[in-house]
Amino acid sequence: MIELLIRILIYGATVSGIWALVASGFTLIFGVSRILNFAHGAFFILGAYFGLALIHSVGLDPYLSTIVGMIMVGLLAVAAYRGMMAPIREHEVMIIIVTLALALILEQFILLTFGEHGVSFPSMIRGVVCIGGVPIPSIRLFTLVVAVVALILLGVFINRTRLGKEITAASQDAEAAMLVGLNIGKLFMITMFVSAILAALGGSLFAQIYAANPFLTLKALVFAFAIVILGGLGSVRGSVIAAFIVGYTLTIVISLYGARWSEFVAMIIIIAILIFRPTGLFGVKE
Amino acid sequence: MMVFLIIVAVITPWFMPDAFTYILGLTCLFMILTVSWDLMVGYTGQVNLGHTVFVGIGAYTTALLQVPSRFQGTFLSPLAGMPEISIFATIFLGGIAAGIVGFIIGVITLRLRGWYFALVTAVLPLVFIETTVIWREIFGGEEGFSVGLEKALAPASTGKYYIALIIMLISVAIMFTIVNSRIGLKFKAIRDDLDLAEAVGIDTVKYKVLAFVISSFFAGIAGAAIVHYRVTVSPDLYDVPLMLLIILAAVIGGLGTIFGPLIGGLIIYLTKYWWLKGAMATIAATGLPINDDIILYAILVVIAILAPEGLWIKAKKLAKR
Numbered sequence: 001m002i003e004l005l006i007r008i009l010i011y012g013a014t015v016s017g018i019w020a021l022v023a024s025g026f027t028l029i030f031g032v033s034r035i036l037n038f039a040h041g042a043f044f045i046l047g048a049y050f051g052l053a054l055i056h057s058v059g060l061d062p063y064l065s066t067i068v069g070m071i072m073v074g075l076l077a078v079a080a081y082r083g084m085m086a087p088i089r090e091h092e093v094m095i096i097i098v099t100l101a102l103a104l105i106l107e108q109f110i111l112l113t114f115g116e117h118g119v120s121f122p123s124m125i126r127g128v129v130c131i132g133g134v135p136i137p138s139i140r141l142f143t144l145v146v147a148v149v150a151l152i153l154l155g156v157f158i159n160r161t162r163l164g165k166e167i168t169a170a171s172q173d174a175e176a177a178m179l180v181g182l183n184i185g186k187l188f189m190i191t192m193f194v195s196a197i198l199a200a201l202g203g204s205l206f207a208q209i210y211a212a213n214p215f216l217t218l219k220a221l222v223f224a225f226a227i228v229i230l231g232g233l234g235s236v237r238g239s240v241i242a243a244f245i246v247g248y249t250l251t252i253v254i255s256l257y258g259a260r261w262s263e264f265v266a267m268i269i270i271i272a273i274l275i276f277r278p279t280g281l282f283g284v285k286e
Numbered sequence: 287m288m289v290f291l292i293i294v295a296v297i298t299p300w301f302m303p304d305a306f307t308y309i310l311g312l313t314c315l316f317m318i319l320t321v322s323w324d325l326m327v328g329y330t331g332q333v334n335l336g337h338t339v340f341v342g343i344g345a346y347t348t349a350l351l352q353v354p355s356r357f358q359g360t361f362l363s364p365l366a367g368m369p370e371i372s373i374f375a376t377i378f379l380g381g382i383a384a385g386i387v388g389f390i391i392g393v394i395t396l397r398l399r400g401w402y403f404a405l406v407t408a409v410l411p412l413v414f415i416e417t418t419v420i421w422r423e424i425f426g427g428e429e430g431f432s433v434g435l436e437k438a439l440a441p442a443s444t445g446k447y448y449i450a451l452i453i454m455l456i457s458v459a460i461m462f463t464i465v466n467s468r469i470g471l472k473f474k475a476i477r478d479d480l481d482l483a484e485a486v487g488i489d490t491v492k493y494k495v496l497a498f499v500i501s502s503f504f505a506g507i508a509g510a511a512i513v514h515y516r517v518t519v520s521p522d523l524y525d526v527p528l529m530l531l532i533i534l535a536a537v538i539g540g541l542g543t544i545f546g547p548l549i550g551g552l553i554i555y556l557t558k559y560w561w562l563k564g565a566m567a568t569i570a571a572t573g574l575p576i577n578d579d580i581i582l583y584a585i586l587v588v589i590a591i592l593a594p595e596g597l598w599i600k601a602k603k604l605a606k607r
Contacts, residue, residue: 036401038408084587091594093541096333096404097533098590101583104530108583112575218526222412225405233401260420267413270406271394278398 006134008251014140014209016247017147018202022220023227023239024154025198031234032171032191034092035085038099039077040199041220042106046073047200048121048207049110055122062124062208070200077196078189086185107217118211121204143205150201151240157194158236167191171234219263223250226266230273232280242281295451299444309559311447311515314454315508317551319528320535321544322504325461328542329470330497331477332396336407337505337532339414342524343387344380344506346418346425349519351376352433360423373437377453377510384506385499392495399480411524418521430520439514446515453511457504462544464500473497477542527579531558534586540598558582 026040051069054060060068080102088094123139130136158164170177170187178184203212203220227246231238246269253265273280299307323337350356354368391410395403418425425431439449464470472493475483483490513519522528531554539550562578569576593600 036404084591087591088594093327093331093333094537094590094594096335097537098587100335100408100533101530101586101590104526105580105583105587108577108580109575112577218412222409225409229402229405260416263409263413263416264420267409270409274394274398274402274406278402 002132003134004255006132007136008248008255010131010136010140010144011255012248012251013244014144014147015251016244017144017151018206018209019223019227019247020151020240020243021147021198021202021205023224023231023243024151024236025195025202026224027228027231027234027239028154028198028236029188029191029195030228031236032167033089033174033188035089036096036099037085037195038096038221039080039102039106040195040224042103042217043073043077043196044199044203044206044220045110045212045214045216046076046106047203048212049114049203050200051204052114052119052121052207052212062122066124066201066204069204070197073200074193074197077192081189081192086188103217103221107214110214110217114214116214118213119207120211121207123208137209139208143209146201146205150198154194154198154236163187163190222263222266226269228280229270230280232282235280235282238280238282292455296448299447304443306560307447308443309556311443311450312512312559313552313555314447314450315512315515316531316535316555317548318454318457318504318508318511319532320539320547320551320554321458321461322501322508323532324536324539324541324544324547325465325473325504326497326501328536328540328544328547329465329473329477330494332494332498333404334407334498334501335404335529336391336410337501338524338526338529339407339410340384340388340502340505341509341512341528342411342414342521343384344377344509345513345519345523347380347383347506348373348376348510349431349433349513350424351379352437353431356424356426356431360421362424373439373514377507377514380510380513381503381507384509385503388499388502389495392498396494396498397491411526411529414524415521418524426520428521430518430522432518433513435517437514438517439511450511450515453507457507458544458548461500461504465544469493469496474542530579530583530586531555534582537586537589538597540596540601542596543598546596546598554582 022040022044025043026037029035029037029040047066047069050072051062051065054065054068055062058065084098084102085095088098125138125142127138128135129138129141158168166177166182167187167190169180170182170184174184177187206212206216223246227242228239230246231240231242246266249269250262250265253261298310302310319337319341323334326332326334326337351368351371352373354366357363357366391406395406418430419427439446465473472483472488475486475488476490476493480490509523512523535550535554536547537550538554539546539548541547558578562581566578569581589597
């Protein structure tokens with residue numbers, strides 16, 4: 001019993017950390033540009049696949065391949081933003097359709113290149129740590145640390161740097177930001193890059209603990225949506241807190257009833273929030 | 287014009303191979319999906335990414351009503367003794383079931399402004415696919431199950447095609463009448479300016495939910511008819527690739543026009559299941575990581591970027607110039 005509790009406590013924190021990375025990126029680009037990026041799940045899992053491809057082809061170590069993979073995903077996202085999203089930013093229906101189509105193109109591409117079976121990413125660190133007599137793989141703790149550091153860096157970037165403040169200004173009022181001379185197009189591109197590398201880091205960490213498979217392109221969106229709706233669309237702080245609530249809920253349900261219920265739980269969370277508190281914990285104004 | 291098209295549709299099976307007639311019948315049912323999606327998205331402007339959920343609900347409803355023995359030994363075993371009813375009655379019930387689920391989801395999500403409707407409907411297909419795996423004994427898991435050849439719409443392809451054609455014509459006629467009535471005007475008012483629509487006294491939530499229920503009902507009818515056309519039901523009817531095919535067809539045809547998505551449905555379904563089949567063999571031989579889905583999605587992206595207001599409206603604008 002105690003063993004199960006410790007496992008849930010630690011595994012839940014790890015899972016929550018990964019989803020916090022994914023969801024904060026999703027909500028960041030929405031908050032700034034009002035783009036609902038359905039390709040975010042593809043960026044998440046491509047982080048793992050690009051890293052894997054680098055390990056197998058160039059022979060990089062897991063650290064370096066994760067970083068290079070993240071940058072590749074970030075550049076891909078910027079290219080997708082420039083080529084596909086920016087031209088039709090005013091057409092809200094089409095932008096959703098285009099990003100969803102992009103997600104499915106990337107999913108099919110992964111399917112054809114890497115196959116449909118799960119592949120795991122070589123762990124950055126090996127070994128097992130004993131906590132309260134329960135053996136825990138070190139990579140789980142390491143993942144949590146990496147996720148927390150990345151989120152702190154994100155917080156510093158947004159709140160402390162000039163660029164971050166400009167991004168916040170753009171998210172609060174894009175027109176006013178333009179009037180005071182900010183280059184909105186550039187800010188959106190930077191935000192897209194940051195959003196995508198957060199997702200890619202999440203994907204690489206996820207694949208080191210579980211395994212990457214092409215279908216996560218869409219499945220990851222389910223959890224990301226549940227988190228951002230709970231946290232409030234557009235609120236980065238809200239999505240980090242919500243990620244831990246959703247992450248722990250999922251971990252408890254999965255360890256008690258099995259993984260196949262996870263989509264259901266996410267759905268129930270979404271429905272419950274929409275009924276009782278549609279703006280989420282920290283929603284921004286539409 | 288309409289009469290001419292219908293005559294063409296009626297005599298086509300006399301000149302074409304049986305396999306083509308079979309695909310053409312499925313195309314008719316697919317056209318119901320594109321038109322019903324357009325009724326929601328093109329007319330009220332609410333992005334429904336979970337239309338296939340209602341296709342699947344209609345499909346599994348009729349399949350289970352026709353094969354109630356699948357409930358045997360599960361927690362729903364009392365249902366196993368249901369009396370046998372006509373397939374047309376259960377197809378209709380499939381539509382009703384889809385409409386009811388649409389109502390529930392609509393009431394929860396459509397009263398909220400913003401993106402919640404799109405986000406929730408996007409998640410639904412994945413949740414419903416999961417149900418087929420969790421209650422495998424009933425829904426048959428990834429493979430689905432067969433309803434039996436005797437439960438087909440008709441014994442031969444030609445007969446099936448004609449029934450599918452009739453179902454399509456009736457469904458489209460009803461939806462066409464709705465969008466051209468006062469109700470349709472209110473849908474368009476909601477799409478064009480939600481605040482203004484509210485200001486002139488339209489109960490926007492009521493009409494959004496109404497559009498969603500109608501749209502879901504016809505998706506359920508089409509899904510149920512597909513089951514008795516193919517004699518099998520499987521989770522692919524819930525799945526996202528079908529959703530994207532519907533979107534592609536509607537966007538190519540032009541949102542908010544009914545006839546556009548109708549023609550788009552015809553072109554896209556035949557392209558995917560008849561014409562692209564041959565072309566794919568050549569593409570596969572090159573060894574590139576490309577398949578027919580990637581080509582169709584890429585077409586969708588390109589069209590969306592070049593004509594975000596809809597291909598139909600773009601074409602009309604160009605014609606005027």
